[in-house]
Amino acid sequence: MTRADRDRDGLVTDPVKAARLKQLAAGAAVAVAVGLVAVKGVAWSHTGSVAMLSSLVDSCIDAVISLANLWAIRYALVPPDREHRFGHGKAEAVAGLGQAAFIAGSAVFLLFESANRLLHPATVENSETGIAVMVFAIAVTLGLVLFQRYVVQRTDSVAITADSLHYRGDLLMNLGVIAALVLAMELGWHIADPIVAIGVAVYILYSAWTILRRSLDFVMDREFPRQTRREIMDIALAHAEVLAVHDLRTRSSGIRAFIQLHLEMDGEMSLYRAHQIADEVEVEIYARFPEAEVMIHQDPAGLDEGHRTFA
Numbered sequence: 001m002t003r004a005d006r007d008r009d010g011l012v013t014d015p016v017k018a019a020r021l022k023q024l025a026a027g028a029a030v031a032v033a034v035g036l037v038a039v040k041g042v043a044w045s046h047t048g049s050v051a052m053l054s055s056l057v058d059s060c061i062d063a064v065i066s067l068a069n070l071w072a073i074r075y076a077l078v079p080p081d082r083e084h085r086f087g088h089g090k091a092e093a094v095a096g097l098g099q100a101a102f103i104a105g106s107a108v109f110l111l112f113e114s115a116n117r118l119l120h121p122a123t124v125e126n127s128e129t130g131i132a133v134m135v136f137a138i139a140v141t142l143g144l145v146l147f148q149r150y151v152v153q154r155t156d157s158v159a160i161t162a163d164s165l166h167y168r169g170d171l172l173m174n175l176g177v178i179a180a181l182v183l184a185m186e187l188g189w190h191i192a193d194p195i196v197a198i199g200v201a202v203y204i205l206y207s208a209w210t211i212l213r214r215s216l217d218f219v220m221d222r223e224f225p226r227q228t229r230r231e232i233m234d235i236a237l238a239h240a241e242v243l244a245v246h247d248l249r250t251r252s253s254g255i256r257a258f259i260q261l262h263l264e265m266d267g268e269m270s271l272y273r274a275h276q277i278a279d280e281v282e283v284e285i286y287a288r289f290p291e292a293e294v295m296i297h298q299d300p301a302g303l304d305e306g307h308r309t310f311a
Contacts, residue, residue, distance in 0.1 A: 018155045019077050025151040025160050026070040029167070032144045033063035036137050043133040047181070050114055052130050054197040055137070055177050058170060058204060061106050068095040069159045076159075076253075089253030092159045096215030103208035107201045114197040130181045138174045141167055156291075173200050221251040232259060235284050241265055241277050243301040257292040259285060267300030274298040 040056040072095040078088045148164035151157065180196035183189040223229065229248060236245045244264035251258050263281060265274050278296040285294050 019073075021151045022073050022155050022157045022160055023070070025148050025157075026066065026073050026163070028144060028147060029066035029163055030063065030070055032140055033059055033066050036140065037063055039133055039136065043130050047130040049130055049177075049181060049184070050194050050197045052133075052177060052181075053113065054200040055134070055174060057106050057109070058173060058200060059137075061103050061204065062167070062170065064102055065099050066163060068099055069163050071095065073157070073159050086253060086258070087256055089256050090218060093215040093218035095159075096211050097219070100208045100212035100215065103204055103211065107204035107208065111198065111201045114194045114201060118191070118194045128185075131178055134174045134178045134181070138171060141170050141174065145171070173203060176200065218252060224250040224252075224257075231288070232261070232285060235288060236261060236263060236281050238284070239277060239281050241269075242281065246299075247297075257289060258295070259289065259292050260295040260297075262297045262299050264299050264301040264303075267302070271298075 036059040037056065040052065040059050044052045044056050069092075072092040075091040076087070076089045080087045145164055145167050148160055148167065152161050152164060176196045176199060180192045183192040224232075229250060232250070233245050233248060236242055242263050242265060246262050246264065248259075248261040250260070263274075263278060265277060275298065278298050282294045282296055286292065
């Protein structure tokens with residue numbers, strides 16, 4: 001990848017290369033999650049640890065989420081068509097809503113299982129096997145997180161960002177499982193096993209809430225942050241013949257951003273010149289937001305259209 005393929009923020013500007021990076025990261029997440037499910041499943045059958053079960057459940061969730069992300073990323077890259085003029089980017093958000101529901105259900109199951117183990121303690125067996133598996137899981141997950149970070153820095157993918165946040169949390173969770181196994185093996189503190197599992201379940205519920213909130217932001221067309229909107233306004237107002245800007249509207253849909261605004265210009269100028277100015281402003285906005293689709297309307301300055309203002 002050459003320097004020309006990246007903008008000043010390090011983002012890949014070539015959509016084909018960006019799409020390839022995102023699909024590669026999503027595929028790697030699926031492979032890691034499926035592999036860890038198999039390894040942890042064997043470890044749980046040998047140890048009987050509910051903390052190991054919590055890690056296994058979390059890896060199952062990871063596999064489902066990563067598969068959904070892979071599908072969503074691929075579908076979101078489908079070009080606009082007759083029925084979807086704005087593209088298919090919201091597939092990521094729709095997948096996120098389903099993921100949040102699945103994750104929450106898994107966390108509730110884990111809470112019940114942990115509570116039962118608190119009431120009916122059981123001895124954890126073959127802790128050495130469990131610890132070895134968790135060390136392996138940490139090493140593999142760390143490699144995946146580092147690769148996801150590389151991809152996010154170059155594509156700013158929402159789906160990969162969300163997936164990466166979840167796997168970063170898994171690193172801490174895996175350390176907690178190791179601690180529970182060590183405490184049970186060395187000190188006989190078997191109660192540490194269900195306590196760690198409850199902590200994992202709470203973390204999983206928090207992850208579900210985070211994914212739900214982020215997905216709803218996309219479905220409900222949440223505006224860009226105020227600082228980003230101010231930057232767009234400044235770009236438009238930097239043109240000498242733009243007198244004012246109003247009705248700026250922004251939203252995201254998958255990997256695409258949509259920016260809509262009205263430019264106020266001298267009412268005596270020709271329509272041709274007004275169109276030229278709008279094109280010039282559009283080029284400047286594209287230079288800063290290459291992934292965006294920009295829609296600009298030209299208005300004569302001072303025309304009272306009853307604009308709605310928002311804080």
